[in-house]
Amino acid sequence: MSFTYPLVLFLLIVPAMMAAWIWTHRGGRLVLPFDHGVQPSGRVLRIALDFAQTIPAVLLAIAIIMLAGPQRVGEPMSQKVLTNIEFCIDVSGSMTAPFGNGTRYDASMAAVEDFLDYREGDAFGLTFFGNEVLHWVPLTNDVSAIRCAPPFMNPSNPGHPPWLGGTAIGKALMSCREVLTSREVGDRMLILVSDGSSSDLYNDRDMEIARKLKNDNIRVYGVHISNSDIPDPVVNICRLTGGEIFEPGDPSGLKSVFQRIDEMQETRMEKISSETMDYFEPYSLAGLSVLALSLISLMGFRYTPW
Numbered sequence: 378m379s380f381t382y383p384l385v386l387f388l389l390i391v392p393a394m395m396a397a398w399i400w401t402h403r404g405g406r407l408v409l410p411f412d413h414g415v416q417p418s419g420r421v422l423r424i425a426l427d428f429a430q431t432i433p434a435v436l437l438a439i440a441i442i443m444l445a446g447p448q449r450v451g452e453p454m455s456q457k458v459l460t461n462i463e464f465c466i467d468v469s470g471s472m473t474a475p476f477g478n479g480t481r482y483d484a485s486m487a488a489v490e491d492f493l494d495y496r497e498g499d500a501f502g503l504t505f506f507g508n509e510v511l512h513w514v515p516l517t518n519d520v521s522a523i524r525c526a527p528p529f530m531n532p533s534n535p536g537h538p539p540w541l542g543g544t545a546i547g548k549a550l551m552s553c554r555e556v557l558t559s560r561e562v563g564d565r566m567l568i569l570v571s572d573g574s575s576s577d578l579y580n581d582r583d584m585e586i587a588r589k590l591k592n593d594n595i596r597v598y599g600v601h602i603s604n605s606d607i608p609d610p611v612v613n614i615c616r617l618t619g620g621e622i623f624e625p626g627d628p629s630g631l632k633s634v635f636q637r638i639d640e641m642q643e644t645r646m647e648k649i650s651s652e653t654m655d656y657f658e659p660y661s662l663a664g665l666s667v668l669a670l671s672l673i674s675l676m677g678f679r680y681t682p683w
Contacts, residue, residue, distance in 0.1 A: 378656060381446025388441045392434040399430045429674035432667060439664040449656040459563035461516050463502040463553045464489055464523070467571035468532045469544045471603075474572070477628035481602045484628045485570045486527040492568075492635040493520045500563065502556055505530045506549035507541030516560060546611065547577035550586055550597070558593050565595040566620075568638065569611070572603035583610030587617035596620045598638045602631065 380386065466489070472482040493501060503514035503523050513530065514522045531537070546569065557565040567590070578586070590597060599615045599622040601607045607622055615622040623638075625631035 378447060378449050379653070381448060383445060385441060385445040389438055392438040392441070395434040395437070396431050399434070400427050429671075432671040432674060435667050436664060436671065439660055439667065443657060443660050443664070447656040447660060448653050450653055460496065460499040460566055461502070461557055461560045461563050462496065462499055462566045462568065463504060463516065463557055465504045465506060465549050465553050465567060465569045465571075466530075467507070467544060467546075467573070468505045468530050468537070468541050469507045469573065470532055470542050471544075471572050473533045474603075476602065479628075480533060481572055482532055483527070484631050485600070485602060487628070488631045488635045489570075490524055491632055492639065493523065495636065495639040500560070502553075504549065504553050504556070505541065506545060506552075507538075508543035508545050509540045510545075510549050510552040511541065512552070512556060516556065544571060544573040544575050545577050546571060546575035547582055547586055550590065550614065554590055554593060554595060557595050565593065567595055567597045568600065569597060569615075570600045570602060571611075572601065573605075574608035575610070578608070578610035578614075583613045584617070587614045590614070590618045599623065600625065600631070600634055 466482075466485060468482065472485070473480050475481075476484045489503075498518070500516045500518055501514070501520055501523055502512070502516040503526055505511045505513055511530075513526055528534075530541075532541070550567070550569065553567050557567065587597075595618060597615045597618045598620040599607075599611050601611065601622060601624045603624075607624055612622050621638075623634040625634045
């Protein structure tokens, strides 16, 4: 235990001197008519009176201690390590293919919305890509913009930008890398959702991208939402960065994939330093108890010189 103003404790000399004077000073004596008779010594009564007179000194000592600002070190606490999660969603024309009761795009965005509930407290970003890359939502703890995004970037819309018609996975991954590395605090995770292959990952370009992502501590999880074989470059990138690639067969499988990703990327907890906090409670209770005892003593245990 420590004190905010330790020098104030020197004032405890005052109540200590008061208590010493009460217990040692006897004062003048008054002769009464029955003094020469056989009377008890009154020692017990004197001790009770001295004790009652000491109570104000004890109250003063407690007040001085509280003015000194008693503090104690709290218990070490744990806090959740923030994970920065960037969704990288393919919005090429092939994402309009049927998948369950809707399209591949519809199922992907529905699974993304469910995933937001699994990772409450993390920061999420949303990127759409085709031949080019569009960062739709920056990394944020407010996920309302992500939940509102599906209708705007649906590749089935007549006004869908033509420059989002292809599939440039390599370009999208490197662009998302820039977004994630802009955050210096927290873990980094990238979830790639696509249904095709990409020519910008061949000729060892996939290995180069994987090394850069791994060096930046970015773990990539891939979701290949198609009946075709998973492209080997995407497999290499996911596994070399410590992630995994999944191939859901239907919408329920897609949701289980996101649940599996949540389980694989466990939430990390870290210890934070203990904080110093005020510690008035025991002294407050002691003061109230002594004050109550003082009030009781005033009903009979008080010194009178006659």
